[in-house]
Amino acid sequence: MSQIIIQATYDDDDVLMNAVKKVRAENFTIKEVYTPFPVHGLDVAMGLKKSRLAITSFIYGFIGLCFAVWMMNYMMIDDWPQDIGGKPSFSFAENSPSFIPIIFEMSVYFAAHLMVITFYMRSKLWPFKKAENPHPKTTDDQFVMEIYTEAEKQEALSSLIASTGSISIQSNSQ
Amino acid sequence: MASHYEAPIRKPLISGKKSYHEITKDIVAPIEGKASRLWWIVFSISLAAFLWGTGAIIYTIGTGIGVWGLNKTVGWAWDITNFVWWVGIGHAGTLISAVLLLFRQRWRMAINRSAEAMTIFAVMQAGLFPLIHMGRVWNAHYVFPIPNQYGSLWTNFNSPLLWDVFAISTYLSVSLVFWWTGLLPDFAMIRDRAVKPFQKKIYGLLSFGWSGRAKDWQRFEEVSLVLAGLATPLVLSVHTIVSFDFATAVIPGWHTTIFPPYFVAGAVFSGFAMVNTLLIIMRKVCNLEAYITVGHIELMNIIIMITGSIVGCAYITELFIAWYSGVEYEQYAFLNRATGPYWWAYLLMMTCNVFSPQFMWFKKLRTSILFSFIISIVVNIGMWFERFVIIVTSLHRDYLPSSWTMFSPTFVDISIYIGTIGFFFVLFLLYARTFPVIAQAEVKSILKSSGDHFKRLRDGGEKTETQQNEKKEEQ
Numbered sequence: 001m002s003q004i005i006i007q008a009t010y011d012d013d014d015v016l017m018n019a020v021k022k023v024r025a026e027n028f029t030i031k032e033v034y035t036p037f038p039v040h041g042l043d044v045a046m047g048l049k050k051s052r053l054a055i056t057s058f059i060y061g062f063i064g065l066c067f068a069v070w071m072m073n074y075m076m077i078d079d080w081p082q083d084i085g086g087k088p089s090f091s092f093a094e095n096s097p098s099f100i101p102i103i104f105e106m107s108v109y110f111a112a113h114l115m116v117i118t119f120y121m122r123s124k125l126w127p128f129k130k131a132e133n134p135h136p137k138t139t140d141d142q143f144v145m146e147i148y149t150e151a152e153k154q155e156a157l158s159s160l161i162a163s164t165g166s167i168s169i170q171s172n173s174q
Numbered sequence: 175m176a177s178h179y180e181a182p183i184r185k186p187l188i189s190g191k192k193s194y195h196e197i198t199k200d201i202v203a204p205i206e207g208k209a210s211r212l213w214w215i216v217f218s219i220s221l222a223a224f225l226w227g228t229g230a231i232i233y234t235i236g237t238g239i240g241v242w243g244l245n246k247t248v249g250w251a252w253d254i255t256n257f258v259w260w261v262g263i264g265h266a267g268t269l270i271s272a273v274l275l276l277f278r279q280r281w282r283m284a285i286n287r288s289a290e291a292m293t294i295f296a297v298m299q300a301g302l303f304p305l306i307h308m309g310r311v312w313n314a315h316y317v318f319p320i321p322n323q324y325g326s327l328w329t330n331f332n333s334p335l336l337w338d339v340f341a342i343s344t345y346l347s348v349s350l351v352f353w354w355t356g357l358l359p360d361f362a363m364i365r366d367r368a369v370k371p372f373q374k375k376i377y378g379l380l381s382f383g384w385s386g387r388a389k390d391w392q393r394f395e396e397v398s399l400v401l402a403g404l405a406t407p408l409v410l411s412v413h414t415i416v417s418f419d420f421a422t423a424v425i426p427g428w429h430t431t432i433f434p435p436y437f438v439a440g441a442v443f444s445g446f447a448m449v450n451t452l453l454i455i456m457r458k459v460c461n462l463e464a465y466i467t468v469g470h471i472e473l474m475n476i477i478i479m480i481t482g483s484i485v486g487c488a489y490i491t492e493l494f495i496a497w498y499s500g501v502e503y504e505q506y507a508f509l510n511r512a513t514g515p516y517w518w519a520y521l522l523m524m525t526c527n528v529f530s531p532q533f534m535w536f537k538k539l540r541t542s543i544l545f546s547f548i549i550s551i552v553v554n555i556g557m558w559f560e561r562f563v564i565i566v567t568s569l570h571r572d573y574l575p576s577s578w579t580m581f582s583p584t585f586v587d588i589s590i591y592i593g594t595i596g597f598f599f600v601l602f603l604l605y606a607r608t609f610p611v612i613a614q615a616e617v618k619s620i621l622k623s624s625g626d627h628f629k630r631l632r633d634g635g636e637k638t639e640t641q642q643n644e645k646k647e648e649q
Contacts, residue, residue: 032387033387
C-alpha cells in the first residue's frame, strides 16, 4: 500500500484550526502543519505532546549552579586561598555571600544557553540548514496542513478537506 | 474569530486595515527598498564619529591612560560614567521583551525587536570602556578564570568588578540569543520572499532553516517564555551588580544600600528614553506608524514618568539618609554634591531626571510626538550627568584637603565618548536596513485580537478611537 501525502493550503488561521479538528475527528493522521506565526491552541488541536524544554532548562540551570559553586570553591578556597584586604579565604561558608552574584549569573547562563541549543538541535535549526516548508507563502500569510493517507482513502479525505474551506489541495505519492 | 477575542475597552495596537500579507510587505519594505538620502547622511556622520573614536582609542592604547583627564584624586571619571550610561540604556530591550512578556503586555510586540537590538548595541559600547581602561587590552582575558602559568593565579571572586564581568557577559550573550531566536521566523519570511539569489542565501543562512512547523512554534513559544523568565531577574541583577561597583566601596557618596534599586530604576528610565528617541524616528522613516502608534509612545512615556519619579525619590532619600546617618563625611559628600563646584551638574541632573518627566502627567504632552522626542533626549542627558555626579563629585574632594582637585576631560575622553555614540548609530542604522525591525510573526498573531479593523468588525457598530480620529480629520 502506497502512502499519499495531501497538502491542504489555508489562508486563515481560524479556518485552519477548524479543519485540523475536523480532520482529526475523522481519524486521519495529520503529519505536519506549517504556519507563518504561532497559532495558539494548534498544538493541542493536533494532539502534540507538551514540550519538555522548560524542564531541561531547570536541569541546565541547576548544573550551572553546581558548576559555579565547585569552580569558586576550587579557585578561592582549595587551590590558592588568598588573604585579600585582610579578609582571608578560609572556608566556602565564610566566603559564600560574595559568591552569590556569580552563582546566580552562571545558573542563568547555563539555563538559557543550553536550553536554546537543545531547542535548535531538536527542531533541527542551524546555519546552512535548508528550509523544509512546502511553500514560501507559509512564512507569509498561508497555512499548510500535511496529511498522510492510503491511496484508497484519498477520495474521502479530499472531499473532507474541500469542505473545510481550503484554498488549494495538492497530493503526492510517496 | 471567537478565539481572538479581546475586550472592546482595549485600544487597538495595529491601526488601519491590515491583512497578514500587508504586515509582511510593510516590514520588508525598508529591506527591499533603497536607502534614503537621509539615511546616508546620518550614516556618514555616525561612521565619521565612529572612526574618530577608533582613532582616539588607538591613541589611548598606544600612549597610555595618561592621555585621559584622570588624576590621582579622580581615578574614575568619563570612562566609568560612559560605561554605566550605556549599560543603563541597554536595559530597556530585555525589560520590554522579558518583563512585558511575563505581564502579557501585547503592545511590546511592535517595539521589542528594535529595543533588543538597541540593548545589544548599547551593551557592546559599554563593554568597550572597562576594556580600554585596562590599558593593556591584550591582557583582557585575565578577567576570566583561565588556568595560567602563575600558579594558577585565579581571579578574585570577592570583587564586584569581577561580578560585573560575569553579569555583563551573561546579559549580552543571553540577550543576543533571545533576540536571534525571535528573529528566526522573520528571517525565514524574508528568505522566502527574496528574489535576488545572494539575498536569499544570506537570509537562508541567518534563518537557520526555519520552516514554521507546529512543533517548532510550540517549542519556540516555550523557549521564549522560559527565556523571559530567566531574563527578568537577569536584567535586574545586571544593574544591581553594576551598582555594587560603587555600593561595596567605602567612599562616602558611593557606600549606600539604596544603590541597586535606584540604579535599576535609572537604567529602565534611560533605556526607555533611548527607545523613544530611536523609534520616534524609525516609525516615520520606515513608515511603521500603523504598528508603533502614538499609544505605544504614550505607554513608554508613562514608564519614563514612573521610573523618573522613582529616581527622584532615590535622590531625596539619599540626601535624607546622609543627614540622618550623622556621619560627617557622608553629610559633606552630599552637601558638596549639591552646592560644591559641581553644583551645575547636580542641578542639570535634578532638572532632567526628576523635573522633566513630570510633564508626562499631562495626556496632551505625553501623546505629543515632538514633545516625547525632546524629553527622551533630555532624559538621556540627565542620566549621563547622574553617573557623572555620583562618580566625580564623590571622588574629587577626598579625605585630604591637600589632594582636592577638579576633573576636566581631555579631547581623548570626549572623542572616545562621541566615537561610541557613532558606533552605536552605525550598528543601529545597518540593523534598520537589513533586519526585520518589527517582530512580524508575533504581530500577525495578535492582528485579529488587537488590530483596529478586526476589533471594529467584532465590536459591531461601536466606533474605535482611530475611526473617530479619521472622521475628525475628514471634517
